[in-house]
Each structure stands twice: as C-alpha cells, then as structure tokens.
Amino acid sequence: MRNRETTAKIVGERARELRGQMTLAEKRLWQQLRAKQMGGLRFRRQEPLGNYIADFYCPTARLVIELDGDSHAERGEADAVRDEVLSSEGYTVLRFNNTQIFNDLTSVLQTIEAHCERKEKRPVQI
Numbered sequence: 001m002r003n004r005e006t007t008a009k010i011v012g013e014r015a016r017e018l019r020g021q022m023t024l025a026e027k028r029l030w031q032q033l034r035a036k037q038m039g040g041l042r043f044r045r046q047e048p049l050g051n052y053i054a055d056f057y058c059p060t061a062r063l064v065i066e067l068d069g070d071s072h073a074e075r076g077e078a079d080a081v082r083d084e085v086l087s088s089e090g091y092t093v094l095r096f097n098n099t100q101i102f103n104d105l106t107s108v109l110q111t112i113e114a115h116c117e118r119k120e121k122r123p124v125q126i
Helices: 004-019 024-036 070-074 076-088 098-103 105-121
Strands: 044-049 052-058 063-068 092-097
Touching: 024 044, 024 052, 024 063, 024 098, 024 105, 052 076, 063 076, 063 098, 063 105, 076 092, 092 098, 092 105, 098 105
Parallel strands: 063 092
Antiparallel strands: 044 052, 052 063
C-alpha cells in the first residue's frame, strides 16, 4: 500500500510527463490561457490536485478545466467520480470535448471567462 508521500511523487512525475505530451486540443487552449491572457488570471497545465491531474487549473478561481478526447467516451463513470471528488474539495470542474476546442473555441473561452468572473464577485467568507 502506498503512502501519501509516494502517491504525491508518482502523481507529480506523471504530471511532468503529461506536460510534454500535450494533445493538439490542449495546446490550442493553452495558447489562450497562458501568460495571464484570461482576465489576468494564472492558469497551470497538468496540475496535480490530490490523486488527480487537472488538464488546466486556475488557483484563484479554484477552477479545473478538463478536455475530453475520444478516450473519455469509455471513462464517463470514472470522470463523474473524479468530478464529484474534486467538487467536494471546493473545485469547480468545466469539461469540454476536443470538438468544441477545434470548432468553437470562442464559446469555450467565454464560458471559462464567465465562470472566473462569477468566482471573483463572490463575497469572501470569514
């Protein structure tokens, strides 16, 4: 049985590998999110979050963005569990399929931006 430290190391190593193997859809979206182009917010790619790796993550908005390619067609149940776990930890997960990235990137970016704006307007709880 693995301990938490070993799991974190394995997830971190896998995230580094994935950064070097971005899909075309991930590259296309990353070009729009990198360098604080989305409302001055910083996004990270292939970011470890517990036992999971988010395709893209904005810490300020606690937003996880997942791109679903053809391989996700068979992973619907696992993705739903993953989304539920991340949501229970206070993250919001937005999912887009690769077709949306290639055919309607503008709408994808508008959805992301609208979500980030809503998050920024929430009152701080003390």
